[in-house]
Amino acid sequence: MRILFASFATLLFLGTAMPAWAQDQASPPAASPPPAITPPPVASTGQGRLDQLFADLKRERNEKAAERIAGRIWNEWNQSGSASIDLMMQWAQKATEDQKFDVALDFLDQVVTLQPNYAEGWNRRATVHFLMKNYGKSMSDIDHTLHLEPRHFGALSGLAQIMAETGHKQSALEAWQKVLAIYPMMRSAQDQVSALSEELAGEGI
Structure with a gap:
């Protein structure tokens, strides 16, 4: 999740060829075949x-x-692919920056209702819930985010912070390790993995 969590998303080509013997026996077509449709690059x-x-x-x-x-x-x-969703996201961002969290949630509730497959809508709402210390609701929105985009290192970072703040150091460590599996050079994740590993080792975990 970006606001606090940074400080806090195959084409299979099946080629079949006519065997040589079939090509030899086939009659020429009456008309030219339609041109092949080339799929766009991935x-x-x-x-x-x-x-x-x-x-x-x-x-x-x-x-x-x-x-x-x-x-x-x-x-x-x-x-998001939607001008109206983008606008509500901007309004929610401004409200969050102004610490008008209830206003931000009103906009983000509309975003996830109108476009439930938009992972960043869920992630942004998770951020607001985190800032309000509504950790249960934040984790629920993180779960939605990761269901839609398992590689969302922002949401995973948020999950790690929640785990750490609620005293679940081992779970926090595991979440940061997942971040590094996706984004190996994230400095904050590296630092957290190092610190938590030392803390847990000292506690005999």
Whole structure:
């Protein structure tokens, strides 16, 4: 989840060829066959772009370059495909910044109702619930987010923070480790894994 959690998204080509013996015996067609339809490259779709960005993020070992890739992933996540949803997300963001959390929730409730498959709507609402210390509701929205986008390192970071704040250090560690499996160069996740590992080792876990 971005607001606090950063401080806090295959094409299978089946080729069949006519055997040589069948080609030899086949009569020429009366008319030219229709041209084959070439599918768009995978990367031209939103999902294809995300898949490529996540692959790049996992390989990248330069922290600043990884941050740029992560920023492009956030840009993809923020694209709802609806002007009205985008506008409500902007209003919710402004209300959150002004700490008018109830107003932000009103907008975000509408977002997840109108577009329930938009992962970032759930993630943004989880952020607001976290800021209000409504941890149960925040975790429920995180669950929705991760169901729609299991690679959402922002939502996983939020989950890790909730686990840590509620005293579940082992679960927090596991959540941060999942973040690093997706985004290995996230500095905050690296620091948290190191700190929690030392704490748990000292406690005999």
